[in-house]
Amino acid sequence: MAKFTFKMPDIGEGIAEAEIVQWHKAVGDTVNEDEEFVDMMTDKATVPMESPVTGKIVEIAGAEGDMVSIGSMLVVIEVEGEAPEDAPEDEAPAPKAEVVEERIEVETPDASDADHALAVDPEPEPLPAPTPAPHPQQHAKVLATPAVRARAKDLGVDLSHVKPAEDGRIRHGDLDAFLSYNGGYGAAAPARKDEEIKVIGMRRRIAENMAASKRNIPHFSYVEECDVTALEELRAQLNANRGDKPKLTILPLLITAICKTLPDFPMINARYDDEAGVVTRYGSVNMGMAAQTDAGLMVPVIKDAQAKNLWQLANEIARLAEAARTGKAKADEMQGGTLTVTSLGPLGGVATTPVINRPEVAIIGPNRIIERPMFVPDGNGGERIEKRKLMNISISCDHRVVDGWDAASFIQAVRKLIESPALILVS
Template identity: 35%
Template sequence: MSVSVTMPQLGESVTEGTVTRWLKQVGDTVAADEPLLEISTDKVDTEIPSPVSGVLLEIRVLEDGVVQVGAELAVIGAADEVAADAQTQPAAPAVAAAPEPVAAPEPVVVAPVPAPKAAAPVVAAPPAAPASTQVDATVDVTLPQLGESVTEGTVTRWLKQVGETVTVDEPLVEISTDKVDTELPAPATGVLLSINVAEDATTEVGSILGVIGVGATAGAPVAAAPVVVAPVVVAPVVAAPVVAAPVVAAPVSTLSGPRAIEDDSYVTPLVRRLAVQSGVDLSTVTGTGVGGRIRKQDVAAAAEAKAAAVPSAVAPDAPNQAAPKATAPVAVSPLRGRTEPLSRLRKVIAERMVESLQISAQLTSVVEVDVTRIANLRNKVKGAFESREGVKLTFLPFIAKASVEALKQFPMVNASIDMAASTITYHDTENLGIAVDTERGLLVPVIRNAGDLNIAGLSRSISDIADRTRSSKVLPDELSGGTFTITNTGSRGSLFDTPIVNQPQVAILGTGAIEKRPVVVPDSTGQDVIAIRSMMYLALSYDHRVVDGADAARFLVAMKNRLEEGSFEAELGL
C-alpha cells in the first residue's frame, strides 16, 4: 500500500516551502527516516525524511516548485507496486518503428597512409505531427482581486505551458503584487490553449492571463510514414597488408584528490555565490554533503586552503635596505554591476523592516558604558571558563544578563501591543532574540526563558543557537516568540546604530564596539584624572506607542549601572 509524503508544518507561521532538491529519484529504494528531499522556507532550510521504507513511486512537486503545508510531495510504495505500474502501462503504438539492429563492426585493415573517408549522412525520421486539440468550450483565466487596494499584478512564473493538461484547482501561474505573492489555481480542468501575459509582465486586475480548453484532450501523435533508406553499398577497400603497431592506450589516472563537479550535480545558489566571492573553483571541491553535494563548509575550507597556499613575501637580502611596501589590490565584489532577483529571505526581511517602521513610532536612545571591570574580569577567567563550559566567554553574555535583569524591572520594554484589540501585554518571561548575521541574511533566533539563566547558561545558549543558525540547523519554532532582541553591531566595528524594532516587540538593543580611549574618571581621593578605559555605546530603539522616553532612559541607566559595577564574580563561580 502506497504512502504519501506531505509537506510538514516547519514553523508556527510557515505556510509554504520550496523544493530545493530531490535526494532520491523515481524508482530508487528509500529507508524510513532517510533524507528524501530538501525544503527551503523563509525561515529555515531542512531535509524531509522518508516516512516509511519502500520505493519512490512518484514525485508530485518538481525542484524549485512552491508547495503549501500539507500538500502531497511524493508517493512511496512497495517494489511490487512498481512492477504492477509497469504492467498497466499502455502498449506502444503498432506503427512505431522498431529500432534498427546495430551491425557488428567490420575488422579495419590499416593502410600505410590512410585517407580520411567522409561519413555517410545520417537520415533522421521526421518528427511525429501532433493532432489538433478538440475543445468543447473555453474558460478564461483572469487576474483576481488579491487585496483591497491591489490594482495590478506581475506574472512571476507559469507553472504550465501551452498544450499541457491542467486540473481544476491545480496551481497554474504565480502572481506577485505589492502585498502578496501567490499561486493562481486553474478554474477548470482541460488543456492550456494560450498564455496571454508573459512572465515578468504586469497586468491589471480582471485581465485575461490565459485560456483553458474545457473538455479538451491532447490528440495522440500521428505517426509519420517510415522513411525507407536504401542500403549504401560500399566498395571494399583493398590495401596492402601491413603489420600494425600495437595501440598503446593512454593511462587513465585515478585521482584521489578532489573530483570534478558534474554538469548535472546540484549546487545551491548560496554555495555558488560564496564560491565566486571566495575565488574557489567548484570543480576542485569535494562535496561532503548528501550524495556528494558541495556545502558552504566545503567552499569555506577550500578558500582557507587556497589562502594558506599563497607563499609569503620573501624578505630582501640586504639587512639595511627597507623593502618597499606593496599596496594590496582592492578586492572587487562579484556583485558589482549585477542585477539578480531577491532571495526569499531577503524579501521577507525587506517587507518586515518596512512594515515595522510603518506601524510603530520608533526612536533611539543611547548611553555610554564603561566596561573596564568586565574586561578585566573576563581576561582573568576566560581560559578556565572555556575549559569548563566548552565555549568562549565574550562580552555578549554580560550584556544579555544585564538586559534580562532590567527587563524584569521595566516590563514596558518587554511588552507587545495589539492596536486592533487596544491592549498591551507585559510578558512574564524574557524570551531573548539574538540577531545573527548569516550568509543568507539576518536571522533572529530566540533563547526562551533567558531570565532564568546565569552567565554560563547564556554563554552556552548564545553560542549554540548562533552556530546552528549559521549552519541552517535551527528549528523554525526557534525563530519566533521573542519578547526583546539584542543585535551586536559592534562585532563588525560599528560604534552604534539605530536598529529597527522586530515586530511585535516594542524594543531592540544595539551593542556597539568596545574601544579603549581616554576618559575623565575620579581617583581614590575624588579628584578627576584621565585614564584609559574600555568604553562602549548601548543604543535602545523603542516603540513610543508603549515606551516613553523616560522609561527608555531608566532602562538604559539600569543596564549601565549593572555593567559598570561589574559584580559578576558569583555568576562565574569566583
C-alpha cells in the first residue's frame, strides 16, 4: 500500500486559496479514479475536484468552510501498489473542465406572478406543522406564490401538507382551509429548536461582499414613480404578435430604456477601483441581473446589453436563468458586470434601497407594479380620474463617483422613455 497526496491545483488566474464547500467523501471512504470527492469555491465559481487515482481516503485538509491554499495538501489517498508521484503545484491534476455555480435551484421567474420579477422564489425550509393524512399532491412539487410561501413560513406550516386547488397551485384560501382544519390561527405550536448554521460557501461570499460594499461605499438612494400603463399596453401588443419568440416581460424593455439613456450619463455605467483611485467608464453595458436563490444572491451578466434588441434580451435572460437553474452557468457569465438591475418581483414593495454590487457604482431596482387612480388630462384643458399602472424605480449610487443630481436626472430620463414607450423602439 502507498499514499498519494492530492494538492490543491491552480484553478484560476490570481486565485491564492479556495474554500471547501462540500465533501462528497469522508476519511475511510473509497474514491474511484475520476470521481468527484469535494467542491471548492473561489470568489465566484464552485469547482468540483476529481480524484486521479482509486483508493481509500486517509486524510483531508479540513472541514467545510475552511480555506485551502493553492499547492497545499487537499486529500491523501491510500492506493494499491506504488503511488504515482505527488504532482508539483504547477502540474497538479486539473479540476473538472466545467465550472459550475453553487449547486442551487433557480426557478425561471413566472410572468403570471410578476412580469418584471428577477427574484427567484426559494422553497421554504421544512417547519414543524400539524401532519394530516397525506394527499395525492403530498410529494409533488409545491406551487405557490412568494406571498403564500412567506405567510406559510411565518405560520410554521409545511406547504407540502396543504391540499392545493385543482390546478395544483396553493393559494391563500387553501392555506386558510388547512389552518381552520388543523386548529386555526390561534393554535399553540411547539417552539422550534435553536439552530447554529455555519456560514460557508455562497452565503459567506455574499456576506463578505455585502459587508465590503457597505463598509467602503457611501451609498445614497433615489426613488421615482413611473406610469407604466402605456409600457404594459405596448408589451401586450408585442407579445400578441411575437410568433415563436419568447414572451416579453417588462425587464427587456426596462434594460433597453436604461441602455439608451446611459450614453448621456456615463458615470452610472462604471466601476471604481478605490485602491488605485481609478474610475473606469464603460462604453458597453454588461447588465447584471440579481436573483434571489436558496443559497443567496446570484448575479448573471448580460454582456453587451446595449447591442441586443428586445427579443435577444428576452432570450438571454431566459438562457442565463436556465443556466443558473441547472448549475451550468459559466464563470465568465457571473463576472464583468458594469451595472446591475435587481428586483424582488411580487414582493417588490413600494421602494427599495439596494446595495451596490461592488466595484460597480450603481444598482437599479424596479419595484412592484400597482394600479391606482390618478388625475390625467381629459383633452379639454381639465382633468379626469383614471386607473393607471404605476411602478417605482429605485437607484442606489456610490456618492464618491455619482452626484445626487446626476442620479436623479438619469432616472428622470429613463422615466421619460418608460412613459413614452414608442421611444424605446426608436433606434
